[in-house]
Amino acid sequence: MVIAFVFLASMTLICSLGVVLSRSIIHSALFMSGAFLGIAGFYIMLNAPALAAFQVLIYVGAVTVVILFGIMFTQKPQAKHYRTIISRQLWPGFFVALGVGAFLAYIVTIQDWAGNEPGNGLRSVEAFGENLLGVNGAPPIFGLLFEVASVLLLVAVIAAIVVSRRRVGDGVDRGVEE
Amino acid sequence: MPPQVQQFVDTLNAALPLEGYLVVGAIMFAIGAWGALIRRNAVVVFMCIELMINGVNLSLVSFADYLPDAGGFGAGYAVLVIAVAAAEVAVGLAIVLAVYRSRKTVNVDEINLLKG
Numbered sequence: 694m695v696i697a698f699v700f701l702a703s704m705t706l707i708c709s710l711g712v713v714l715s716r717s718i719i720h721s722a723l724f725m726s727g728a729f730l731g732i733a734g735f736y737i738m739l740n741a742p743a744l745a746a747f748q749v750l751i752y753v754g755a756v757t758v759v760i761l762f763g764i765m766f767t768q769k770p771q772a773k774h775y776r777t778i779i780s781r782q783l784w785p786g787f788f789v790a791l792g793v794g795a796f797l798a799y800i801v802t803i804q805d806w807a808g809n810e811p812g813n814g815l816r817s818v819e820a821f822g823e824n825l826l827g828v829n830g831a832p833p834i835f836g837l838l839f840e841v842a843s844v845l846l847l848v849a850v851i852a853a854i855v856v857s858r859r860r861v862g863d864g865v866d867r868g869v870e871e
Numbered sequence: 872m873p874p875q876v877q878q879f880v881d882t883l884n885a886a887l888p889l890e891g892y893l894v895v896g897a898i899m900f901a902i903g904a905w906g907a908l909i910r911r912n913a914v915v916v917f918m919c920i921e922l923m924i925n926g927v928n929l930s931l932v933s934f935a936d937y938l939p940d941a942g943g944f945g946a947g948y949a950v951l952v953i954a955v956a957a958a959e960v961a962v963g964l965a966i967v968l969a970v971y972r973s974r975k976t977v978n979v980d981e982i983n984l985l986k987g
Contacts, residue, residue, distance in 0.1 A: 695883045702895045709899050709922050713906035718915060725918045728899070732925045735892065739936040741946045751953055756921065756960055763914050763964040767971040779909050780980050786908030794901025801893040801930075806937070811886050814936035815943035824947045835947055842954040849958030857965035859972070 697738060705731030716778060718764055726757040740814030743821045892933035899926035911978040913967045917960065924956045 708731060711724030729752040736745035815821045827835030872880075903922030910916055928949045935945025971977050974984075 694885065694887055698887050698891060702891075705895065706898055706902070709902040712915070712918050712922060713902060713910065718912060721915050721918055725921065728922060729925060732929055735895075735929055736932055739892070739932050740943075741932050741936070741949075744932065744946045744949055747950060747953060751957060752921070752925070756957065759960055759964060760914060760918060763917075763967060766968055767914060767977045769975075778911055778915075780911045783909050786905055789908060790901045790905030793904055794898050797897035797900065798894045801897060802890050806889040809889055809937040809939070811889075811936050813939050813941065813943055814932070815946060820943070821946060824944055825950060831942075831947070832944065835944075838951050842951050845958050846954060849961045853961040853965040856962065857968045 694738070697734070701731045701734040701738070704728075705735070716775065718768060719761070722757060722760050722764060725760070726753045729753045729757070740812060740816045741821070742816070743818045889933060889937040893930055896926040896930040896933070899923075899929065911980055913970070913977040913979050913982075914964070916979060917963055917967070921956065921960070924952060928952055 705728050708724045708727035712721045712728065715721050715724060729748060733745040733748040733753070736742070736748055815824055823829040824831040825835060826839060827833045827837075900923050903919045903924075903926060906919030906922070907916050910919065931945040931949050931952070935941045935943050935949075967977055970982060974982060976982065
């Protein structure tokens with residue numbers, strides 16, 4: 694457990710730092726998928742294997758690909774010095790983030806977590822799915838949340854189409870008749 | 872096997888305290904916040920927001936696994952968080968594309984249309 698934890702923690706945190714500090718934006722996206730893979734390993738350690746599968750499918754698969762598409766559509770070649778990729782708030786941002794991280798870590802470590810043993814998670818996929826639908830003893834609010842999430846996803850898809858749509862006569866679409 | 876080695880192996884196999892996962896989640900949140908504050912490219916800012924969301928999700932799932940009264944429901948909330956984050960990425964990248972089409976840049980400090 695300790696070996697797996699140390700490996701996953703170092704992978705997650707080093708990849709997170711890579712996202713922030715790498716000069717190539719493509720490398721940032723690939724580091725991000727590495728961090729998500731580390732989080733998926735944590736989910737397996739935490740008795741949520743179905744959630745780990747969701748994490749790999751949605752984050753490592755879908756979100757990374759969507760972000761790579763976003764990079765592909767929006768990048769023009771530009772110098773990759775740190776002066777051009779980082780805004781002027783480098784040290785103020787660092788100290789704010791350090792303060793936030795130190796404060797959160799302090800808050801979670803002064804609590805008395807003794808006596809809490811792992812293993813309470815819904816390991817079986819059946820119990821996990823019942824939890825997600827709010828049946829069989831799970832809080833019934835999950836049924837409502839499930840429906841709200843589906844409506845939200847539909848609205849988001851329509852909004853993404855409407856926002857990113859190219860209006861007729863707006864810009865040049867090479868090879869496409871408008 | 873000598874007792875020291877046995878003890879060491881037992882230490883390696885022991886369950887971790889809850890604080891370990893929570894501290895990793897907190898540090899990941901802080902790294903994401905740092906990146907969202909300092910990077911100029913809007914797409915990288917999105918990636919850093921995803922990192923923050925994942926740090927919080929890790930805390931949720933570890934609470935659900937460790938605290939007996941949580942009933943393991945945190946994983947369900949984590950699924951909902953993932954759905955909301957996916958919706959956010961879809962809309963956010965659409966906005967970035969629309970901004971790039973009209974302004975020819977995605978650097979967040981050059982997009983100052985709403986500045987008085």
